[in-house]
Amino acid sequence: METQNKLAEAKIPQEFLQFSCLPDEIIIEILLRLPVKSILKFRCVSKSWLSLISTPYFINAQIKFCVKKSKNVNLRLVIVASVAGLMGKMCSVYSLDCENSSVNVDKIDYPLKTPFGSAKFLGSCNGLICLTPMSFKLMIWNPVTGKHKEFEDSFVQCAVNCYIRYGFGYDYVNDDYKVVKIFSFPRNEGRYENKVKIYSLKYDSWKMGEMFDSGYVNAQSGMWLNGYLHWGVSHCRDSGDGDGGGGSSEIMTLDLSTETYGVMALPNCGNGNTSWSLSVLNGCLVACCNYHSVRTDMWVMKEYGVESSWTKLVSNITAPSGRLGYVSPLSVSENGGEVLVRLGTNISLYNARNASHESLDIHSLGYCLKVQAITYIESLASPNVGDT
Secondary structure, X not given: OHHHHHHHHXXXXXXXXXXXXXXXXXXXHHHHOOOHHHHHHXXXXXXXXXXXXXXXHHXXXXXXXXXXXXXXXXXXXXXXXXXXXXXXXXXXXXXXXXXXXXXXXXXXXXXXXXXXXXXXXXEEEOOEEEEEEEOOEEEEEXXXXXXXXXXXXXXXXXXXXXXXXXXXXEEOOOOEEEEEEEEEEEOOOOOEEEEEEEEEOOOOEEEEOOOEXXXXXXXXXXXXXOOEEEEEXXXXXXXXXXXXXXXXXXXXXXXXXXXXXEEEEOOOOOOOOOEEEEXXXXXXXXXXXXXXXXXXXXXXXXXXXXXXXXXXXXXXXXXXXXXXOOEEEEEEOOOOOEEEEEEOOEEEEEXXXXXXXXXXXXXXXXXXEEEEEEEEOXXXXXXXXXXX
């Protein structure tokens, strides 16, 4: 009875609900389990099917189902590879599907005709990806439906030594997607003053957020999980490659609903010259301890917010012979036996049992200059407010 009341409140077309002898809630549950591309095709079956699939009730239910599903099964990645070939510098966009220990790579359509090599991923949330497609522009894009929204980046008056960090995530309380931009200015004794601007997709506008003081906020974009953005923070700035920062002592969090800050402790990996990078894998926060490009240990926070739940998942991830750089995990098997990683300009499947790498042949058109990769789920989420 409760499900039927929800369907009635959601204004699901009666023509659709009477189309089958199956109970109404069963029909919805079947559709939610279909691939997004199949759901999009089924919009052409009839006006009632189109109306159902376009309702906010169904779209939100589909997003929630995919988010829950993504914690236990395969996920997908978008990869941007900038290469130098016979025709000069080119940039290609690929979708990578990790399932049952196999990896499938397909070239996908990009909203802009000619992706720029300077494009940068800023975050992923509920099937939407935030990126910088060109200077002074930001974009939120659903790689499955192809829908996207471009908007102007925001600025404050910056000094020459100001640096900028981003984050992108979903505000559960206000049903809003937000982009966070941090402007950091160095002060005395390794401290930084941070000015913050926040973009609301719902209101299509920027506003000033609460300022805060901190150490060096690492170069990595904020990782979104459970309504919070997470950045690694260092007491001193590292002069390395910028992937993971240096000397991180804690994790800074931002609650997107209240727009307030907090801190979390990183795992204790002993003394030594290390740096940290953050990821979100299988619905959990992951911290990677990088021992100066020699090896990487992966830690997972099994219970979100409980610092004592940090558990080492994979030890001694090493780079292929002759390659140096920080290992960035993209996907990990349930038992930690296989880890899909980005290492410099290479994407490879790392086998923890024998410490071997299987390189993925993604960018075979020429010499690769740069590779970016970000995970996402397949969903009906739209970057256009009110779009159905």
